[in-house]
Amino acid sequence: MINGVIIKKISKNSDERGWLAEIYRQDEVEFCPAMAYVSVTKPGVIRGPHEHKFQSDSFVFIGPGNFELYLWDNRKDSLAKGEHIKLAVGENNPVLIVVPPGVVHGYKCAGETDGWCINLPDKLYRGEGKSEEVDEIRWEQDENSPYKIE
Numbered sequence: 001m002i003n004g005v006i007i008k009k010i011s012k013n014s015d016e017r018g019w020l021a022e023i024y025r026q027d028e029v030e031f032c033p034a035m036a037y038v039s040v041t042k043p044g045v046i047r048g049p050h051e052h053k054f055q056s057d058s059f060v061f062i063g064p065g066n067f068e069l070y071l072w073d074n075r076k077d078s079l080a081k082g083e084h085i086k087l088a089v090g091e092n093n094p095v096l097i098v099v100p101p102g103v104v105h106g107y108k109c110a111g112e113t114d115g116w117c118i119n120l121p122d123k124l125y126r127g128e129g130k131s132e133e134v135d136e137i138r139w140e141q142d143e144n145s146p147y148k149i150e
Contacts, residue, residue, distance in 0.1 A: 002080045003080045006097065008029055008097075021094065031058055036120045040114050040117075043111060046106060046149045047108075049106030049140055050104065050106065050136045050138045052136060054101055054123060056122045058096060058098045058119065058120040064113055066115060067107045067117070069087045069089050069106075070104075070149050071084065072147050074103065074104050075103070123135065
């Protein structure tokens with residue numbers, strides 16, 4: 001496990017109408033989202049890897065679709081520096097994952113179905129009024145990157 005990464009299993013409560021799932025509760029996960037967005041990723045498509053200097057991401061992988069999620073600890077002072085984990089998440093394993101600054105992350109949509117991901121980051125994209133620099137180190141643009149998603 002990588003220090004500071006939070007993984008919360010999400011339970012789907014089903015009945016004849018469908019299902020309901022609590023994706024975030026402030027009494028279960030100490031995290032305060034600043035915004036929210038949903039992305040849809042086509043089968044086989046990779047997003048990332050990248051990292052943030054200041055922002056934490058809080059991803060919700062609940063379906064439809066499944067993903068391979070990759071995390072690498074790139075924090076200089078972390079006891080887990082250099083640690084890498086790969087998780088199967090999404091419709092078959094619904095989770096909320098909080099990724100702190102300095103942890104490189106990316107994912108690949110697995111299977112034959114578009115994958116949906118909800119993100120609840122703790123910082124506004126490009127800051128108040130979208131007037132700041134983007135807080136990302138885009139490892140996918142570096143052909144010599146040590147972080148690879150296959």
